[in-house]
Amino acid sequence: MNNSKAIIFDMDGVLVDSESYWKQAEFEVFTSLGVVVSDELTNQTKAMTTLEVTRFWFERFPWDDLSLEVVEQLVVSRVIALIETEDCLIKGVKSFVEKLKDKNYKIGLATNSPERIIPVVLKKLDALHLFDVILSADSEIKGKPDPAIYLSAAKKLGTEPEACLVIEDSYSGMLAAKNAGMKVMAFTNGGVAKNAPLADFYLNSFESDELEFYEGNNLI
Template sequence: MTLQAVIFDMDGVLVDSEGFWAKAELDVFSSYGVEVTEELAAQTKYMTTKEVTEFWYERFPWENLDVVSVEQKVISKVIEYIQSEDCTMSGVQEFIKNLKTKNYKIGLATNAPLQVADAVLEKLQIRNLFDTVHSSEFELYGKPHPAVYLTSAKDLGISPEYCIAIEDSRSGLRAAKDAGMKTIVFTNNDHNIKFDIADYTLSNFQEVSLAVLE
């Protein structure tokens, strides 16, 4: 297999931002009278923002469901945290720059809205390194459905079998696998994370050699 493209997930891979989503959910949905419990919040971890809003509304209906404006409040909070907190995954910019020098195509495939992806790429100052940036908000289904990966490969003009996806969750790995891609699970040095579904494991971006891809 000649690898031609590397497609990154965003939350938990480019930035350590998953805690931001939990905080934003708690702030916004609590203000609508939702009882945000850890147990229920765990079920929303890998949903799209639209799915999360509908999830809480079904359980704690508030007056005048306006998914778009409630969702936007969550998104704005997350962007606020990304802009103000130190959340960049160590070494990730250099890793991507190295991939570019080797002429790999670079993609981003995320369940998060494009607004958040734009904020992340601006914060990391790596927007120019990406050949495509795609969000599940433009698909009928988010991950674990493969749509966001299939569209990303199409946008790159590269068949999925020549793409490898870097993910940190089972749901994301499943999406990339079902799209026909090879997968790397990024653990951020957490040795308890093990996914037999992944083809390779990447602990961090500082110590990795590009030979792992080749």
């Protein structure tokens, strides 16, 4: 990371393993409103914000009485409940961020998740104090893959985009970061690197000595 002044983290899939919680919450809430939730249609919503997902299902299976905003918040509340009660933190990530802080990197968080969820995750991680800038797609006109949230993060961090390294696990997030002119590290969490064409670097785990390993081999 010799050329980077700021490290910007995604949240879902990077700080917290929450993808299954979103899927569960959306299934529970939308099916209760008469929506026929299928895997085929669900795959189309993976990169959307929560409000975009809610609108997506309403356009196909309109429901009565409840507004889109109310239904969106029902989904968010269910995800929050799952995060608070389940063991879902990504192993080693807090220590990894602490190492970066010790090396004087500016630390940002940029997520498509609603703003309500961010303090829940950071409280569980006990890491609110480690982040210099925290942004939700709620504050942008468009979420990822639009680069707006990453450009906003760089501006608030006082850093040029080309001096930022983004740690992402999703294709849409990596695309947003690349379109913002930033370097991308794909966090694979021990799995297969599915987004190889977009990533500049790869990280399988936040545990052990990955930070020293990458610096020692001049990969970042």
